[in-house]
Amino acid sequence: MAIVVVGTVFVDIKGFPEDLYIPGGRNAGSVQIVHGGVGRNVAEDIANVELRPVFVSMVDDTAEGGEVLRKLRNHRVNTDYVVTTPDGMGMWLAVFDETGDVVGSISKRPKMDALVQLLDEKGDEIFSRADSIVIEIDLDKEVVKRVLKYAKKYGKKVYAVVANMSIASQRRDFLKDIDCFVCNVQEAGILFVSDYSDYTPMQLCETLSQNLVNAEFPSMIVTMGSRGAVYADKHGERGVYPASTVIVRDTTGAGDAFCAGAAIGLTYGKTMPEAVAIGTKLAASVITVSENVCPRFLPQELGLDIEVAD
Helix, strand or coil, X not given: CCEEEECCCXXXXXXXXXXXXXXXXXXXXXXXXXXXXXXXXXHHHHHCCCCCCEEEEEECCXXXXXXXXXXXXXXXXXXXXXXXXXXXXXXXXXXXXXXXXXXXXXXXXXXXXXXXXXXXXXXXXXXXXXXXXXXXXXXXXXXXXHHHHHHHHXXXXXXXXXXXXXXXXXXXXXXXXXXXXXXXXXXXXXXXXXXXXXXXXXXXXHHHHHHHHHHCCCEEEEECXXXXXXXXXXXXXXXXXXXXXXXXXXXXXXXXXXHHHHHHHHHCCCCHHHHHHHHHHHHHHHCXXXXXXXXXXXXXXHCCCCCCCC
């Protein structure tokens, strides 16, 4: 069938300074409004590799919600399981500095009741034919429970990404049922109650490997920005993958694109290092532009022997 992505839709309002960003000052620049949300970004990233993901989510019953659906369908994302409901989308307000890093943000999360009801009514239909599942692990707890239940019922692998690590760190029991969890180095520090900011990739790799054995988490990939990414599993496999050298415009969506690439690779038979390489390439393609998602790739460009669906 396809990769099923379970997550949120946000509207992102992003401000960029024309020159050096001055905290607390009046910074001249530009303001952009783009469609975001971790789940939405991942779904569109997968679609931009000419795959046809199924998106399970919600949008507002407004013109903006309709525009989100129109764009996703144009990218050939299956939106049959996106519910239209009041307050179905979140909003993220962010200010960036001159290097493309976020220096301040506020977010409003959507209500999840309609998503819980959808899973109760159509969960078997959605997940029985899935190739794999990607989920935001910090969604409403009842949503995560239902997705993991269906994954176990139908023997589907689950890959997780995170939007709010403070919430996700309270879900450690769920991570034992996640085949691979993708996060950044700061989020890994919150998860394991440690500060990894000064770790080299190799140091983090060794530490991560031991943490997974102790916590009994199947596997993780941790991104480290310009220092690359590290990966490990509870059986002792581990490694480091370098970052691509590019000019950074906006880091928003890079982690989502990385997760999409890694999930694609792991779903369709690639090893962990090969999946990390795909994630790295998609993430690098995102940070050079102000969009939240990667440009179009053919599967063959990423080493995937997959026929492009009609």
